[in-house]
Amino acid sequence: MSRLAVVTAAVPVLAICAALLADADVQVEPVDRAPSEVPLARTDLVCPTGSEAGGVFIASDAGEAGEVQAVAGGRASEPRTVEVSPDRRVDLDDATRVSGVGALARGLVVQRWSTPGLRAVDCPATSSDQWFTGVGAGAEHTSVLELHNPDTGPATATITVLGQSGPVGAGGRLRGVSVAGGATVRLDLGSEIPKREELALHVTTERGRLAATVIDAFVPIGRGETTKEYLSGQREPATSQLLLGLPDGVDDPEVVVANTSDSASRVSLRLVTAEATFTPTELEEVLVDPASVRRFSITKLLRSDVAEGVLGIEVVSSQPATASFRGRVRGDLLSIVPAGPVTEATLVPVAHPGARLVLGGAETLGTVEVVSYDGRGREVGSKVVEIGPEAAVEVKVPGRAALLRVEPQDTSVEGALVLTNADGAAVVGLRELLREGLVPDVRPGLR
Structure with missing residues (x-):
C-alpha cells in the first residue's frame, strides 16, 4: 500500500476517535453525587x-x-x-x-x-461517624464505649483517640473492632488505653451499621460513691457549638474542647441568655493545639454577676472542633453536648416533673410551638414562643407532662430538656426525627 493510501485511510479513523473523545468529555459527570431521599x-x-x-x-x-x-x-x-x-x-x-x-x-x-442520681439520654440511630468529647481512661475518670450492631451480619469500627497531648496510640487495639450481628461490644477505655487526661473519641464505622454510646464515670479514690452519666455523641465538628440547658447550682463546671483539625485553633466561650449572646470582657481566646483536647474550668465565670440568667454556652473556634460541658448537681454527674439544629416537629419524653425546655440557635426570627401531653396522650399544655438569633428562650414544662412535641416555624432551632430532682440533674438534647432514608446515586461510569 502506498504512503498516500495509508494517510488517506488514517485520517477518517483519527477524526472518528477525536469525535468520540470529544463526546466523552462532554458527557462525563462528576463522580460524587448526592444521595436521593x-x-x-x-x-x-x-x-x-x-x-x-x-x-x-x-x-x-x-x-x-x-x-x-x-x-x-x-x-x-x-x-x-x-x-x-x-x-x-x-x-x-x-x-x-x-x-x-x-x-x-x-x-x-x-x-x-x-438511677442512682438522675441520668437520661436520647437513644441514637446507627451512624458512620460519631465524636465523644470529654471521656476518660484513668483510675478516677473512666468511660465505657458501647458498640451495638442491629443487623445479622458482622460490622467493624475504628476508634481514633485524641488527648491533651495530641493523638493517642492504641497499638491497633481500637482499629477494626468487630461486632457480631445483633451483639454489643463494650470497650473499657481504662483497660484499652490507660491514660490520665481528657480524651475525645472518633468512632468510624467501616463495615455494616453500628450505633455508638458512652457511659462516663468518676470513681473517687478512697471514700466516696461512683457517679455515672450517659455521654451523647456529636455527628461532626463545627466552628460554633451550642451547649444549652445549664441547670442552676452546677458545681465544678468545665467545658472540654477537641480541636479535630491539623492546625492550631483559637477558641473562645460566649454566654447565652434570654436577651443576648456575648463574650465576657474578662475572657480571652485560648489556643488549642492541632488534634488535641483542652479543658476549661469555668467555675469563676458562672459564679460572676455577668453570668446571671445564663441558659447556655457557645463554643466558638477558628478550626472545626467538638465540645461538651461537664459538672455536678448535688453530687450527680451532668453532661451536655451540642444537639444540632431541628427544622421540623420533634418529640422528647419527660422523665420527671419540674422540667424546663431551653431553645436557642435560631437562624432567623421565628416561632416554636410546644405542646405537652400526659401519660394517657391527653394535651395538658400548649405554648407558642418567639425566638430569634443570638438569644435563647426558656419554657416551663407542665408537671403532668410525659411527652413534649416541639415544632419550629420559619427557622431552625436547637434545644435541650433540663431535668432536675432531689437526686441531681440531666439534660437531653432535642434531635431531628428520622423521616427520610438516603439511597446512593449509582450510575455507570467511565474507567
Missing part, C-alpha cells in the same frame, strides 16, 4: 446499658398507631412487640434496641433513663 423503611434506635432502677420511653410522630419491636439483652433475646400511638409515651422496663418498619419507622424516638 426516599421514605424511611426501617429505623433502629439503640440505648446504652441501663441499671435495674430505670427504664426506656418510646414515642412516635408517625401520625398513626402501630407496632414496633423492642429487644432487651444480648443476641439471644427475643424481640417484644410494643404498641405505640400518636402523642402518647410508652414505658418499658428495659430495651437495648427499638426498631420500627414501614410507617412506624418515621418519627420514632426512644429515651433511656436510670
